[in-house]
Amino acid sequence: MEAKLPRHTVMRLSLYRRLLLKYRYLDEPYIFSHDLARMLGIKAVKVRHDLMQLGVSGDRRKGYHVNSLLGRISDKLGRQGEAVVLVGMGMLGHSLLRHMQGSENPLRIVAAFDIDPGKVGKTFDGIPCHGIASLTDIVAQQQAGIAILAIPPDDVAGVLPLILDSGIRGILNYTSLHLDVPEGVIVRNADPMASLDEIAYYIDA
Amino acid sequence: MEAKLPRHTVMRLSLYRRLLLKYRYLDEPYIFSHDLARMLGIKAVKVRHDLMQLGVSGDRRKGYHVNSLLGRISDKLGRQGEAVVLVGMGMLGHSLLRHMQGSENPLRIVAAFDIDPGKVGKTFDGIPCHGIASLTDIVAQQQAGIAILAIPPDDVAGVLPLILDSGIRGILNYTSLHLDVPEGVIVRNADPMASLDEIAYYIDA
DNA sequence: TCATGTGAAAGCCTTCACAGCG
DNA sequence: CGCTGTGAAGGCTTTCACATGA
Numbered sequence: 042m043e044a045k046l047p048r049h050t051v052m053r054l055s056l057y058r059r060l061l062l063k064y065r066y067l068d069e070p071y072i073f074s075h076d077l078a079r080m081l082g083i084k085a086v087k088v089r090h091d092l093m094q095l096g097v098s099g100d101r102r103k104g105y106h107v108n109s110l111l112g113r114i115s116d117k118l119g120r121q122g123e124a125v126v127l128v129g130m131g132m133l134g135h136s137l138l139r140h141m142q143g144s145e146n147p148l149r150i151v152a153a154f155d156i157d158p159g160k161v162g163k164t165f166d167g168i169p170c171h172g173i174a175s176l177t178d179i180v181a182q183q184q185a186g187i188a189i190l191a192i193p194p195d196d197v198a199g200v201l202p203l204i205l206d207s208g209i210r211g212i213l214n215y216t217s218l219h220l221d222v223p224e225g226v227i228v229r230n231a232d233p234m235a236s237l238d239e240i241a242y243y244i245d246a
Numbered sequence: 247m248e249a250k251l252p253r254h255t256v257m258r259l260s261l262y263r264r265l266l267l268k269y270r271y272l273d274e275p276y277i278f279s280h281d282l283a284r285m286l287g288i289k290a291v292k293v294r295h296d297l298m299q300l301g302v303s304g305d306r307r308k309g310y311h312v313n314s315l316l317g318r319i320s321d322k323l324g325r326q327g328e329a330v331v332l333v334g335m336g337m338l339g340h341s342l343l344r345h346m347q348g349s350e351n352p353l354r355i356v357a358a359f360d361i362d363p364g365k366v367g368k369t370f371d372g373i374p375c376h377g378i379a380s381l382t383d384i385v386a387q388q389q390a391g392i393a394i395l396a397i398p399p400d401d402v403a404g405v406l407p408l409i410l411d412s413g414i415r416g417i418l419n420y421t422s423l424h425l426d427v428p429e430g431v432i433v434r435n436a437d438p439m440a441s442l443d444e445i446a447y448y449i450d451a
Numbered sequence: 452t453c454a455t456g457t458g459a460a461a462g463c464c465t466t467c468a469c470a471g472c473g
Numbered sequence: 474c475g476c477t478g479t480g481a482a483g484g485c486t487t488t489c490a491c492a493t494g495a
Contacts, residue, residue, distance in 0.1 A: 046447070049465090055444065073476075085476095087464090090465085090479085092477095092478095100477085104476080119446025119447045125442065132340060136341045139337055186446070187445055189438075229444065233418065235260045239257050239434065240392055241353060241392060252486070253485085279454080280454080292488085295457085304456090306454050306456095307455095307494095
């Protein structure tokens with residue numbers, strides 16, 4: 042895990058993987074860059090450049106070998122079983138959990154947390170919900186590296202420090218606030234509003 | 247609405263707007279690019295370049311006038327009251343709805359849709375839920391331009407054509423599938439998995 | 452001096468153009 | 474030919490460097 046791939050390539054590898062997992066059911070052992078591209082709405086040359094970075098080679102007559110490709114992509118993307126915790130089991134958190142559990146997913150959600158005592162101790166879709174106070178212990182114990190943050194904005198100031206102390210190195214942020222994190226922790230924002238604003242701008246163009 | 251702004255600038259304008267709306271409560275009429283930048287975790291020069299595109303000017307001693315800035319940003323971003331429909335009132339759709347309704351939001355969610363007859367006719371957080379069959383009529387009647395798509399993957403093939411026929415020009419896609427849309431319709435993907443995969447890759451770097 | 456305003460450089464990503472091979 | 478493989482060009486975004494003005 043040393044050779045850094047371009048950021049956009051990483052995002053697409055994730056798409057390729059999911060698509061190939063479905064494609065595998067067709068019992069078609071090979072796929073053309075062109076077909077992969079069409080199914081994702083991108084250009085074939087972009088697919089080939091991405092796969093070039095992985096060091097995989099295609100066969101000029103048959104295309105790329107699906108299983109080899111899947112293996113190579115999964116090698117390069119984060120470890121298969123990386124443990125993820127879900128912070129905030131409100132309606133959004135719960136629906137994200139269900140969404141994850143329902144799909145073929147290389148990451149494992151290992152625990153959920155909430156401040157509502159009515160939720161602590163219960164199990165949601167097979168995942169136990171703990172109080173925020175036990176976050177540090179459980180993250181350490183499960184060796185979780187990623188947190189999904191789905192709490193109300195007012196709770197962020199109180200909860201973020203606990204997450205950072207726990208050793209979490211990546212956060213998928215569903216709140217509308219900017220998270221101030223130390224160097225080395227990475228944040229990806231998933232708040233719907235910015236996306237909607239962007240769409241609203243471009244549909245009037 | 248003709249002068250096209252750079253794509254990343256548009257996304258940031260949305261962030262500036264939300265931040266400034268909160269900042270306004272401080273009764274501080276001016277703000278420095280440097281402060282705006284710090285609160286969002288970006289560089290001040292990026293903020294100034296963005297604001298340059300809007301044609302606003304700051305005062306060298308006081309910074310930018312907050313209310314003028316807000317006005318100019320809202321002018322440039324999509325029309326204030328753009329109507330949005332929510333397709334899919336499962337747990338994810340419902341939580342997105344609640345998330346939107348709960349926050350200061352320049353876009354209006356005007357209707358929801360689901361295939362489940364048990365949901366049709368009910369009202370969720372003040373928004374009526376209709377059957378998919380009436381999507382075309384209601385979108386036309388409300389002049390909605392944007393749809394949020396939060397349905398199971400298996401339903402996409404059946405529902406997407408209805409959305410495209412209805413005149414929707416922008417889709418925020420929460421499904422894991424690539425949406426094949428005609429030129430002129432814009433799609434932004436919000437599926438959590440790709441973001442998680444990307445995070446998982448970078449935390450091991 | 453400190454903040455804005457701005458052209459130019461640097462960096463990153465996509466697309467083009469074409470070589471090479473079955 | 475049609476596909477893969479790949480350097481180079483082109484476009485977009487960020488960052489640098491510095492002019493300007495209170």
